[in-house]
Every structure is written in C-alpha cells, then in structure tokens.
Amino acid sequence: MKNKAKATSFDIAHYAGVSQSTVSRALRNSPLVNDETKRRVHEIAEQLNYKVDKNASNLRTQQSSTLALLLFEDPTTDESQINPFFLSMLGSITRACAKEGYDLLVSFQSSSSDWRADYEDSHRADGIILLGYGDYLDYQARLQELLDQDTKFVCWGATVDNHPDLTVSCDNYGGGQLAAQHLFALNRTDCAFIGDASNHSPEFFARYKGFKDAFEAQGVALNDRKIANAISTEDSGYHATKSLIANNISFDALFAASDLIAIGAIRALLEAGINVPEDVHVVGFDDIPAASYVSPTLTTVQQNTTLAGQMLVKNLLSLIKNEPVESTLLPPSLIVRGSSD
Amino acid sequence: MKNKAKATSFDIAHYAGVSQSTVSRALRNSPLVNDETKRRVHEIAEQLNYKVDKNASNLRTQQSSTLALLLFEDPTTDESQINPFFLSMLGSITRACAKEGYDLLVSFQSSSSDWRADYEDSHRADGIILLGYGDYLDYQARLQELLDQDTKFVCWGATVDNHPDLTVSCDNYGGGQLAAQHLFALNRTDCAFIGDASNHSPEFFARYKGFKDAFEAQGVALNDRKIANAISTEDSGYHATKSLIANNISFDALFAASDLIAIGAIRALLEAGINVPEDVHVVGFDDIPAASYVSPTLTTVQQNTTLAGQMLVKNLLSLIKNEPVESTLLPPSLIVRGSSD
DNA sequence: ATGATCTGTGACACCGGTGTCATAATGTCA
DNA sequence: TGACATTATGACACCGGTGTCACAGATCAT
Numbered sequence: 001m002k003n004k005a006k007a008t009s010f011d012i013a014h015y016a017g018v019s020q021s022t023v024s025r026a027l028r029n030s031p032l033v034n035d036e037t038k039r040r041v042h043e044i045a046e047q048l049n050y051k052v053d054k055n056a057s058n059l060r061t062q063q064s065s066t067l068a069l070l071l072f073e074d075p076t077t078d079e080s081q082i083n084p085f086f087l088s089m090l091g092s093i094t095r096a097c098a099k100e101g102y103d104l105l106v107s108f109q110s111s112s113s114d115w116r117a118d119y120e121d122s123h124r125a126d127g128i129i130l131l132g133y134g135d136y137l138d139y140q141a142r143l144q145e146l147l148d149q150d151t152k153f154v155c156w157g158a159t160v161d162n163h164p165d166l167t168v169s170c171d172n173y174g175g176g177q178l179a180a181q182h183l184f185a186l187n188r189t190d191c192a193f194i195g196d197a198s199n200h201s202p203e204f205f206a207r208y209k210g211f212k213d214a215f216e217a218q219g220v221a222l223n224d225r226k227i228a229n230a231i232s233t234e235d236s237g238y239h240a241t242k243s244l245i246a247n248n249i250s251f252d253a254l255f256a257a258s259d260l261i262a263i264g265a266i267r268a269l270l271e272a273g274i275n276v277p278e279d280v281h282v283v284g285f286d287d288i289p290a291a292s293y294v295s296p297t298l299t300t301v302q303q304n305t306t307l308a309g310q311m312l313v314k315n316l317l318s319l320i321k322n323e324p325v326e327s328t329l330l331p332p333s334l335i336v337r338g339s340s341d
Numbered sequence: 342m343k344n345k346a347k348a349t350s351f352d353i354a355h356y357a358g359v360s361q362s363t364v365s366r367a368l369r370n371s372p373l374v375n376d377e378t379k380r381r382v383h384e385i386a387e388q389l390n391y392k393v394d395k396n397a398s399n400l401r402t403q404q405s406s407t408l409a410l411l412l413f414e415d416p417t418t419d420e421s422q423i424n425p426f427f428l429s430m431l432g433s434i435t436r437a438c439a440k441e442g443y444d445l446l447v448s449f450q451s452s453s454s455d456w457r458a459d460y461e462d463s464h465r466a467d468g469i470i471l472l473g474y475g476d477y478l479d480y481q482a483r484l485q486e487l488l489d490q491d492t493k494f495v496c497w498g499a500t501v502d503n504h505p506d507l508t509v510s511c512d513n514y515g516g517g518q519l520a521a522q523h524l525f526a527l528n529r530t531d532c533a534f535i536g537d538a539s540n541h542s543p544e545f546f547a548r549y550k551g552f553k554d555a556f557e558a559q560g561v562a563l564n565d566r567k568i569a570n571a572i573s574t575e576d577s578g579y580h581a582t583k584s585l586i587a588n589n590i591s592f593d594a595l596f597a598a599s600d601l602i603a604i605g606a607i608r609a610l611l612e613a614g615i616n617v618p619e620d621v622h623v624v625g626f627d628d629i630p631a632a633s634y635v636s637p638t639l640t641t642v643q644q645n646t647t648l649a650g651q652m653l654v655k656n657l658l659s660l661i662k663n664e665p666v667e668s669t670l671l672p673p674s675l676i677v678r679g680s681s682d
Numbered sequence: 683a684t685g686a687t688c689t690g691t692g693a694c695a696c697c698g699g700t701g702t703c704a705t706a707a708t709g710t711c712a
Numbered sequence: 713t714g715a716c717a718t719t720a721t722g723a724c725a726c727c728g729g730t731g732t733c734a735c736a737g738a739t740c741a742t
Contacts, residue, residue, distance in 0.1 A: 037720080059727050060727050107445070108432065290634050707721100710718090
C-alpha cells in the first residue's frame with residue numbers, strides 16, 4: 001500500500017477481474033451482484049485501502065450526505081466567547097448527524113456581512129440548520145429568501161412567518177411558567193426580570209410572557225419597572241442588574257432570560273451585598289454546564305439539548321426527503337439548585 | 342428565478358452566447374477572458390443565482406477547500422458535557438478556517454470504536470485537525486497509520502513520535518512553571534496537584550513537571566503523596582480532592598491540571614469547610630469561560646485559543662501545500678483571580 | 683508582404699463514481 | 713425443444729465543472 005495515488009474503483013476492477021460497474025455495485029451491496037464476487041471485491045477494496053470518492057459520488061447522485069450548521073452570534077459577543085448553550089447544541093447536533101450517517105459542516109456567521117447560506121446551492125450540503133438567539137439584521141427577510149429558493153432548512157427557536165413547521169424550539173413560554181410557579185410556591189412574588197421583554201428576541205419574550213402570565217394567573221401582577229434589558233452574556237446581565245440596583249428597585253426574586261445573564265446578575269447582587277438566595281432568589285434559563293459550578297449553584301429552566309439536536313436533524317432529514325414535518329416544541333424542565341433554595 | 346433546477350454553467354453560456362469553457366474561466370476571473378465578456382457572464386450568473394457545484398469542482402481539481410476536525414473526548418465523559426476548552430478551540434478553528442476560505446467538517450469521536458479518519462481518503466477534506474486531551478486507545482498507533490497513509494494532519498497537544506512538527510500545543514511545562522512561581526511568590530509551598538502525574542496524559546504530565554521543577558528550582562520539593570489523579574471533568578476533580586481530604590493530607594495550595602478539575606476541587610474544599618483562597622490557594626489551567634464566573638473566581642493559566650486555532654489551521658494548510666512546517670509552542674499566561682488573591 | 687506573437691474563444695477529454703440499457707448464461711415451463 | 717423469465721455482468725452515457733490544446737483574428741516586427 002505504498003502507492004501514492006489513491007486507489008479507484010477501476011483499480012479494484014482490474015485486480016478482481018470484473019468491470020468497474022460491478023465493483024461500484026458490489027461495494028454498495030447491490031443485490032444484482034453475485035455473493036462471491038461481492039466478497040472478492042470487498043476484500044480487494046480493503047487491501048487497497050479504497051475509499052469511495054465522495055465528490056464523484058455526490059456529483060452523480062446530486063446529494064451530499066452532509067448538513068450545514070450556521071451558528072449566529074450576537075454581533076456584540078466577543079470572538080472567543082460563544083454562548084455555551086449553543087455549543088452544547090452543536091455537540092448534540094454533531095452526534096445526531098453522525099448517528100444518521102451525515103457529516104456536519106459548521107460555520108459561524110459572526111456578522112451579517114458574511115451571511116453565507118449557499119451550502120445547498122453549491123451542493124456542499126443537503127440542508128441547513130440555523131442556530132442562534134434573537135433576530136438579526138434582515139433575519140426574516142433572509143429566511144424568506146431561503147424559502148423562495150426552496151432551500152431545505154430548519155431553525156432553532158425563531159419561527160419563520162407562516163412556516164412554523166420549519167422550527168424546532170423549546171417551549172419557552174412554558175419554561176417561563178415553570179420559573180414563575182417555582183418562585184410563587186416559595187412565596188417570592190416581587191420579581192425582577194432581566195432579558196428582553198420586547199418582541200426583539202422572540203425566545204426571550206416568550207420566556208417573559210410565560211413568566212408573567214403564570215404570575216397573573218395567581219393574581220400577582222409584575223411591575224414593569226422591574227424589567228431590565230440584556231443580551232445573553234454574563235456582562236450584560238451584570239450591568240442590567242446593577243442598573244436596577246442603582247435605581248433602588250427592590251425585588252425578592254429575579255428571573256433571567258438565560259443562565260449567562262443570571263450568572264452576571266448574581267455577581268451584581270453579591271457585589272451590592274444582596275444575598276442569594278436569602279434576599280433574592282435567582283432563576284436562569286438553559287442549564288449550561290456553568291450553572292452547576294457557580295456558587296450558589298443556579299436554579300434554572302433546563303432545555304434538553306440532546307433531544308433538540310436530534311429533532312433538528314430528524315426534521316431536516318424529513319424535509320429533505322419531502323416527508324411531512326411537524327412543528328416541534330420541546331418541554332423544558334425546572335432544575336432547582338442553590339440560588340432558590 | 343422560479344426554476345426548480347439549479348442553473349449550471351451551460352445555462353449561463355447559453356444566455357451569454359459564449360461557450361461553457363469561457364463561462365468557467367470568466368467566473369474564476371481568468372485573465373484569458375475579455376473584460377466585457379466577464380462582466381456579462383458575472384451578471385447573468387448573479388441573475389440566475391448560480392453557484393459553482395462544489396462536487397464537480399472538487400472532483401476535477403482533486404481538492405475540497407475543506408478541513409475536518411476530529412474531536413476526541415474522554416470516553417467517560419457525559420454525552421452533553423464537552424470540555425469547554427475544546428469548544429472554545431472549535432470556535433477559533435472555525436473562524437480561522439473561514440478566514441482562509443476553507444469549510445470545516447466537525448466530527449466527534451466519542452469512542453474508539455467509531456474512529457473515522459477517512460475524510461481525506463474520500464476527498465471530503467484536504468486535511469485533518471485532531472483535538473483532544475490525553476491518549477486514547479491505540480492513539481499513537483493510529484497517528485502512525487495516518488502518517489503511513491500520507492494523510493495531512495495536525496494535532497493539538499499530543500506529540501506524534503518523531504514528528505513534533507505536526508503538533509501545535511501550549512507550552513504546558515512553562516504554564517506549570519508560571520503556576521508554581523505565582524504560588525511561591527505568595528509563600529504557598531505546600532502544594533497538592535490534581536490531574537495526572539503519570540505520563541498517561543502528556544499535557545497533564547508536562548504541566549505537573551513544570552510545576553514541580555519550578556518549585557525545586559527554588560529549593561522546594563513537592564510531596565508525591567499530595568498528588569491525586571483526575572481526568573478533566575468537574576466531577577473527577579471533586580472526587581480526587583475529596584479523597585485527599587479524606588486521607589488527612591494537608592496543603593495550602595492546589596494546582597489543578599485543568600479548570601474543570603479546579604472547579605471541582607474548590608467545591609470539595611468548600612464542602613469540607615476549607616476556605617479558598619484563605620486556607621488553600623487554587624490555580625487551574627485553560628481559562629475556560631466558567632473560570633471567571635465561579636466564586637471565588639479562578640486563578641488560572643490561560644491558553645490562547647484564538648491563536649491556537651489559527652496556528653493549527655495555518656500549519657495544516659502549509660502541510661497540504663507541502664511547505665515546510667515548524668513545530669509551534671504557544672506561550673501561556675497567568676490570569677490571577679480570586680482563588681489565589 | 684510575411685512570418686511571429688498575442689488575445690480571446692471553443693472543442694474536448696477528464697475527474698471517479700452511478701444509473702440505464704443491452705446481453706450472455708442459466709434456469710423454467712409448456 | 714422453443715419461448716420466456718432470471719441472474720450476473722459489461723458497455724456507456726452522465727453528473728458539472730476544470731485544464732489542455734487548437735485556432736481564428738488582430739497586432740507587430742522585419
């Protein structure tokens with residue numbers, strides 16, 4: 001096997017004394033080929049360390065056994081700091097792809113300028129998974145463009161207008177309710193919310209809405225003044241909370257739209273001499289690994305990333321095969337830890 | 342643009358009234374083509390939303406503008422918990438690839454059974470980046486196999502026997518020294534080490550060695566009994582530290598081979614009523630995001646993941662182009678935080 | 683005017699597989 | 713034994729680009 005040049009199916013054909021067509025069929029276990037011939041071909045392929053040339057194969061079959069993952073980040077986010085939640089998703093998506101026999105192309109769309117969704121057009125991937133919080137410059141417009149071009153794609157979280165079936169997401173509204181019910185049961189009803197209560201970021205808004213509605217269902221109204229905006233970074237959560245404190249806004253519980261925000265919030269609270277959980281209960285969202293490392297450990301609404309990754313891949317593959325796809329809403333679960341105990 | 346079928350270069354040729362050859366050349370800005378012709382071809386390509394078919398192009402040119410990233414994980418690691426340090430590396434590698442105009446295929450090699458390095462053989466990728474701590478079943482043997490097959494690859498951390506030029510790594514030894522010098526300066530000389538002081542995991546061993554040697558250079562000998570083995574997880578660090586405590590082994594400083602281990606160690610210490618940093622100073626390694634979230638915040642030896650990713654990609658590309666490649670050792674830096682302050 | 687060089691283009695083979703069709707060899711049944 | 717189905721295989725076009733070669737027409741030097 002010292003040969004520099006990679007072996008082709010013609011080489012195998014030569015050694016096996018059959019035609020190249022037969023080799024191709026044999027390697028794909030076509031029932032048309034005699035078992036003995038198959039065995040011989042496989043054996044020689046093994047010896048030559050032969051691997052099917054994916055480019056040739058893909059070119060002919062017009063499909064690539066590859067999915068592309070586009071990860072959007074908040075433009076303000078630091079280069080090296082990627083939201084751990086999405087990294088966790090990336091892990092589960094990778095695994096789900098592998099399980100289905102697909103490869104995964106990963107691409108970070110750090111700024112709207114280098115948005116690149118031509119993986120399908122160029123036949124590099126059979127479909128695209130879009131991952132990211134919130135909305136981006138021309139987000140909906142771009143998704144619409146993908147729809148127009150008949151590109152196969154699924155989104156995490158964000159719903160495409162009139163095409164909810166292209167979305168897999170966590171039940172953010174229900175998650176907000178879980179957080180509220182938990183705090184209500186502990187008699188913490190004077191709540192602050194850090195995140196984004198406008199409809200700017202659909203996920204964050206849904207979390208807030210569920211939270212608010214669940215409290216109202218118990219006859220408790222949330223005070224709008226106790227809301228501070230933040231994007232999903234520790235730093236942003238820290239500053240948002242600090243500004244609440246600076247404005248002398250009091251509360252005995254705090255619901256953060258993400259764990260990173262919650263962690264930043266806790267830092268701000270502790271710095272201000274406010275104890276967690278004694279003075280303020282804190283609940284986050286996501287359950288990133290760090291949630292169980294920080295102290296106090298963080299109570300949070302967990303998203304099942306493993307399942308999410310599987311569903312994204314599964315739905316995308318269905319879409320590619322033109323099978324009917326159903327909208328998927330994953331149930332979150334509350335993980336109670338030190339910050340509310 | 343309602344056409345279902347994707348446009349090909351023949352379509353453009355037809356509309357532009359030139360041959361397909363000329364289209365191909367024009368689109369790649371060949372100097373052989375008249376400027377006016379180029380303009381017309383580009384314009385039509387734009388209108389038809391034409392994208393070069395990568396499979397055809399790759400097949401012909403025998404290269405893929407794609408790199409593959411194989412991420413190894415400790416087999417014991419939980420599915421969803423990927424070492425944040427490697428995720429950070431993944432981020433920087435992705436960016437470095439994008440900058441060089443390469444795509445990135447990501448694959449997790451969770452168990453040795455599905456080791457898959459045929460991305461180059463099958464022409465899916467031009468080269469491979471191997472990422473992971475420690476050694477794996479048949480690790481060296483497998484790398485040797487890649488070498489034999491003349492596969493282009495670079496490794497993070499682990500050195501391939503007789504081929505250090507294929508490695509990019511952090512100066513783990515120097516990092517260990519930094520940690521030791523820091524603790525020595527604070528007069529903390531009764532140190533424990535949590536990690537792996539055997540040569541099982543080369544990186545961890547180098548960190549330990551540098552740490553030990555730096556202390557010995559100051560005339561301080563480390564006590565071998567104050568070493569506990571751990572793999573790079575929070576849990577493992579927690580248990581290793583707990584066992585030291587259970588054996589009544591005392592120390593006034595602790596150096597952990599990774600941040601996850603350090604975070605687990607701090608948890609064990611605090612649980613045992615040992616204060617950090619008052620009773621025990623703790624220093625980690627990596628500087629994962631969580632290092633600045635935990636409390637006390639973690640002093641650690643930082644690895645520059647951005648640079649690391651760039652170097653891995655750069656060296657691999659050089660290798661692919663058969664250019665000479667130099668071994669790369671990246672300087673770590675000490676980040677002093679609350680756990681040793 | 684004549685050969686030499688340059689410019690822009692088209693024809694065509696080729697990359698390494700896959701799918702279709704034709705066909706030889708063998709078996710089946712009336 | 714002839715008509716027909718079945719099995720196993722080869723020949724060949726094809727996927728959509730890229731690279732090589734040939735060549736027409738314009739430009740230039742002698």
